[in-house]
Amino acid sequence: MFKLIFKQYKTKSSSPDLTDVINVDDIDIKQNDPQKNTNNVQRLIISNEQNVQLIPGIKKPSDWRAYALTHHPGIIIIRNPFTERGQRYWTARCLRDYPRKPNIVNLNERLFNDAVRSDWWKQLDQCNDRDEFQRIKAAMRWTTFGYHHNWDTKLYDEQMQSPFPEDLSILCRLFANVLGYCDFKPEAAIVNYYPVGSTLSGHTDHSEPNKSAPLLSLSFGQTAIFLIGGPTLDEKPTALYLQCGDVLIMSEESRLCYHAVPRIIKTQKNWNSKLTNEDIDDADNGSNLLDMDLFQKVGDSNFWQPFSNYIYDSRININIRQVLNPGDLKLS
Ligand SMILES: O=C(O)CCC(=O)C(=O)O
Ligand SMILES: [Fe+2]
DSSP: OHHHHHHHHHOSSSOOOOTTOBOTHHHHHOTTOTTSOOTTEEEEOOOOOTTOOOOTTBOOGGGOOEEEETTSTTEEEEOOOBOHHHHHHHHHIIIIITTSTTSEEOOOTTTSOHHHHHSHHHHHHHOOOHHHHHHHHHHOOEEEEEEEEETTTTEEEEEEEEOOOHHHHHHHHHHHHHTTOTTOOOOEEEEEEEETTOOEEEEOOOOSSOOSSOEEEEEEESEEEEEEOOSSTTSOOEEEEEOTTOEEEEOGGGGGSOEEEEEEEOOOOOTTOOOOHHHHHHTTSOOOSSOHHHHHHTTSHHHHHHHHHHHTTEEEEEEEEOOSOTTOOSOO
């Protein structure tokens, strides 16, 4: 069942029927519209915003809109809690910084030299040859940091670790704390890059020794159709849109359920629109929780241009996990 639905959305020959894809925005806008598929969506009240340390680029938790899917207990979607500048900052971190050494990128050593693999973004930005640009862009699919996942053995490797970025750790702990997961420790991350046309097939994430901590997933750039299914491939999955800035939490029963990205959809969002006053105030608040130099610079349209060129037809996803069980100091 899962594979059939995946295929329907992936189809290249014709545009798929999107009427069943849930857009969590619809629950607030069109409560009773029978055309909109929202009967599985429930708005969540966020009450746990005391004692959370706010960071630049994020709206106040009382302004967040969070939703649960009643047929998939443990799935929570926070609909874009980022400011426009916040979305730009994390996009730039994923493109410019996170693929750098000692983090690992998927680019093959035989096909791409060290300079490209370590400074992928710069090479792409400076590339004048259209074919070469497309070749690098299509080849770059993921980068990992924290504990590295070995894709062959499907195990995390104690010997292979790179530091987990402090800003991303603070961001993840903020989301986890507001949702009541006060002990969440971000220890491993995969950044997935999805040029339009790319997909991620159905899988479960079960390599982490800790399978009870939630998994956090952040989306930037173009919109994904995301499928969330059950514990086996037999259950029919639910399709929903993940848009720029959305935060998806897979917890409880859904933590180990099948999921996939069958399609990336190009939306009309203007990635170069002017920043609002909220964004401008945020940049001067004296915080040192983020790379404030980058946070300032993404407001400059010349600096931001190459990043907006990339997300013009691509999506970026950051997938964050806790690996160790509480009390464990090592993997094995
Ligand atoms: O891109 C996404 O939304 C999901 C990525 C994912 O499932 C993974 O990296 O394990
Ligand atoms: Fe996954």
